[in-house]
Amino acid sequence: MDGANGHAPNGSASTSGATFERIQVINDEKQFTPDLTKQLERWGLRDAGFDYNIVAVFGSQSTGKSTLLNRLFGTTFDVMDETRRQQTTKGIWMCRGKDMNVLVMDVEGTDGRERGEDQDFERKSALFSLASSEVLIVNLWEHQVGLYQGANMGLLKTVFEVNLGLFGKRSPKGGANGRTLLLFVIRDHIGTTPLVNLQATITADLNKIWESLSKPEELQGCQLSDYFDLAFTGLPHKILVPDKFESEVKQLRRRFVEKDKEDFLFKPAYHKGIPADGVAFYMEGIWEQVQSNKDLDLPTQQELLAQFRCDEISTAALADFNEQAKSQKRPVEAGRVVEGLGQLMRNWRTEALARYDRDASRYHKGVYKRKRQDLLGVIDSTLSPLFLGQLKNLHKLCLSSFKKEVLDSLKGEDYSFADVVGKARDKWEGAFVEAAKEACIEGPEWSWEEEYTLLKEETQIVADQCRKDETKKMVNAIERNFKKQISEPVELYLNQPSGDMWDKVLKVFKETLEKAESTYLVKAKSFNCTEEENQTALATLRKRAWLVLRAKVDEQTTDTVFLGKLRSHFDERFRYDEHGVPRVWKPEDDIDGAFKRAREETLELISLYSKISPTDSSLQFTLPSEPSDSLNNADEFDFPATLVVFSDSKCLDLTNKFRRDADAYYVEAKRSTVSSVAQ
Numbered sequence: 297m298d299g300a301n302g303h304a305p306n307g308s309a310s311t312s313g314a315t316f317e318r319i320q321v322i323n324d325e326k327q328f329t330p331d332l333t334k335q336l337e338r339w340g341l342r343d344a345g346f347d348y349n350i351v352a353v354f355g356s357q358s359t360g361k362s363t364l365l366n367r368l369f370g371t372t373f374d375v376m377d378e379t380r381r382q383q384t385t386k387g388i389w390m391c392r393g394k395d396m397n398v399l400v401m402d403v404e405g406t407d408g409r410e411r412g413e414d415q416d417f418e419r420k421s422a423l424f425s426l427a428s429s430e431v432l433i434v435n436l437w438e439h440q441v442g443l444y445q446g447a448n449m450g451l452l453k454t455v456f457e458v459n460l461g462l463f464g465k466r467s468p469k470g471g472a473n474g475r476t477l478l479l480f481v482i483r484d485h486i487g488t489t490p491l492v493n494l495q496a497t498i499t500a501d502l503n504k505i506w507e508s509l510s511k512p513e514e515l516q517g518c519q520l521s522d523y524f525d526l527a528f529t530g531l532p533h534k535i536l537v538p539d540k541f542e543s544e545v546k547q548l549r550r551r552f553v554e555k556d557k558e559d560f561l562f563k564p565a566y567h568k569g570i571p572a573d574g575v576a577f578y579m580e581g582i583w584e585q586v587q588s589n590k591d592l593d594l595p596t597q598q599e600l601l602a603q604f605r606c607d608e609i610s611t612a613a614l615a616d617f618n619e620q621a622k623s624q625k626r627p628v629e630a631g632r633v634v635e636g637l638g639q640l641m642r643n644w645r646t647e648a649l650a651r652y653d654r655d656a657s658r659y660h661k662g663v664y665k666r667k668r669q670d671l672l673g674v675i676d677s678t679l680s681p682l683f684l685g686q687l688k689n690l691h692k693l694c695l696s697s698f699k700k701e702v703l704d705s706l707k708g709e710d711y712s713f714a715d716v717v718g719k720a721r722d723k724w725e726g727a728f729v730e731a732a733k734e735a736c737i738e739g740p741e742w743s744w745e746e747e748y749t750l751l752k753e754e755t756q757i758v759a760d761q762c763r764k765d766e767t768k769k770m771v772n773a774i775e776r777n778f779k780k781q782i783s784e785p786v787e788l789y790l791n792q793p794s795g796d797m798w799d800k801v802l803k804v805f806k807e808t809l810e811k812a813e814s815t816y817l818v819k820a821k822s823f824n825c826t827e828e829e830n831q832t833a834l835a836t837l838r839k840r841a842w843l844v845l846r847a848k849v850d851e852q853t854t855d856t857v858f859l860g861k862l863r864s865h866f867d868e869r870f871r872y873d874e875h876g877v878p879r880v881w882k883p884e885d886d887i888d889g890a891f892k893r894a895r896e897e898t899l900e901l902i903s904l905y906s907k908i909s910p911t912d913s914s915l916q917f918t919l920p921s922e923p924s925d926s927l928n929n930a931d932e933f934d935f936p937a938t939l940v941v942f943s944d945s946k947c948l949d950l951t952n953k954f955r956r957d958a959d960a961y962y963v964e965a966k967r968s969t970v971s972s973v974a975q
């Protein structure tokens with residue numbers, strides 16, 4: 297025995313492929329091979345599911361067991377070399393049947409019953425074979441039949457005992473996977489005693505053994521036939537009638553192969569229900585239990601197997617899944633909206649589950665379902681951050697796209713603000729919903745509605761801000777236009793001082809303002825402004841308009857401009873006659889009287905200009921003295937103060953200034969009379 301783990305190296309009778317490889321499942325040191333899974337894979341049986349069978353052989357040493365198996369299944373078990381006559385099979389070997397999904401186990405012969413150690417192995421290998429095989433071939437010479445004390449009967453007693461331990465606790469009918477076929481192959485059957493007789497003898501012996509077994513209380517009444525089916529066949533002498541031997545063996549082989557024939561030996565009822573990919577683990581578990589002399593109970597073994605395999609299958613499914621999920625983790629974390637992420641996630645999830653289901657559903661249903669739930673949990677908790685990330689990124693994308701679209705449209709002309717915002721909103725909120733729905737997968741309770749609500753709130757905020765900006769822009773434009781419109785008429789009226797000067801000014805002011813207000817209202821209709829916003833905007837407009845007017849008044853009443861106005865007013869009355877002809881003063885003229893009249897009339901203008909007050913009180917304009925301008929955050933605004941053009945002291949100051957100017961004209965006029973007299 298060599299090889300790292302004390303197992304004989306895999307021999308191969310043919311170089312053509314793995315089919316002919318064999319493996320020592322249990323070596324002569326009673327160790328289980330670590331390579332069985334690998335070997336099953338090499339035999340191409342790992343994915344066979346339930347579509348495979350197991351057969352084992354029992355019998356004394358050198359009764360032609362290995363020879364028989366090789367003939368029946370095309371296997372490559374060692375056969376004793378005639379010239380040396382020594383035991384060849386140690387432990388348990390396994391081969392794959394040629395051209396058939398059959399695992400064949402060749403069990404060490406058990407002749408040396410004198411040796412106590414062999415009895416131990418016999419019992420253990422019986423347990424092991426029964427727990428896994430559908431058909432047990434019991435191989436014996438014809439002349440051994442009826443020898444109750446013979447080695448074979450001792451072996452069968454062991455098999456029966458062991459069986460009670462294995463399956464006994466279940467229903468006496470054997471349960472679904474509890475039945476086993478015992479196929480008695482009588483070797484060197486000469487034919488003088490017909491097979492039926494041999495069969496009767498063996499059956500009688502078996503029943504005797506069965507009765508002699510000490511059975512547990514609850515199994516007292518159970519029959520051999522509750523657990524075992526029996527089949528019998530004889531084989532002619534291999535050396536004496538080799539041709540007959542070969543043809544009978546061929547017949548027997550047929551019964552292992554032809555599934556649709558009535559005498560097919562691998563009946564479904566015998567299958568132990570272990571999926572091919574779990575066979576190695578299952579057998580190893582059984583052997584461990586057997587070795588440590590623990591009670592072996594198959595349902596528990598099957599559940600353990602299911603747990604182990606379902607975990608393995610789940611892990612394998614997850615490995616691929618994780619790889620796939622990882623591929624989109626980065627883009628999502630980087631803020632990208634991954635096109636078709638939902639479909640991707642659905643595919644990964646379905647694939648992983650399908651993979652799991654394909655392999656794991658063959659195992660214990662309860663375990664399979666439980667582990668499936670676990671797998672789903674892991675899958676969904678891996679996908680969840682991707683989903684949430686996608687939503688977040690979608691939210692950002694849709695919001696910024698909405699904003700950009702609105703701003704771009706507002707750059708153009710002739711748009712309706714409400715339409716622009718409404719369309720962009722429908723488009724991008726719609727885009728969000730569509731993509732969010734796409735990202736959802738059926739199963740976990742994921743929802744996108746909350747994020748959607750947030751998005752809608754934020755688009756509203758953006759829309760509000762844009763509307764405010766737009767309103768502001770519009771009010772500014774209207775203000776500019778207003779300024780243009782009133783500039784000329786106001787300048788004209790202020791240059792023609794008369795009692796109803798302010799009436800005219802205020803009239804044109806009010807008319808222009810009215811037009812401006814209605815311009816605003818027309819435009820504001822498309823903004824979906826609230827009533828309150830409209831009132832605020834209009835108030836701002838009125839105040840701005842008033843300030844525009846006041847600025848115009850200020851411009852027309854600076855000291856220089858205003859003194860100029862007074863001067864020309866005075867001139868018209870003092871230096872020119874009523875026909876507008878310059879006066880040439882003669883000594884007899886009443887210069888003093890004319891001067892005084894012109895001066896007094898002119899000085900009256902100061903009080904006319906000093907306050908904006910119409911004679912017609914219906915033209916009186918007023919504004920609320922509100923604390924601030926909401927659009928401009930301007931300072932406090934005191935309307936009555938704005939009506940005053942010149943304060944009292946200013947009036948006085950202007951009066952003095954003008955008087956000085958007028959005095960100069962007077963002196964000049966006097967001097968001109970003197971000079972004209974002197975000429």
Ligand code: GDP
Nearest residue numbers: 357358359360361362363375376378483534535
């Ligand atoms: P095993 O120990 O039971 O596996 O027996 P083997 O297959 O190694 O065969 C033992 C010896 O019996 C070999 O020499 C075979 O040639 C011989 N042998 C095999 N089959 C038969 C048979 O049907 N009849 C007889 N008489 N000898 C056989």
Ligand code: MG
Nearest residue numbers: 361362374385
């Ligand atoms: Mg052998």
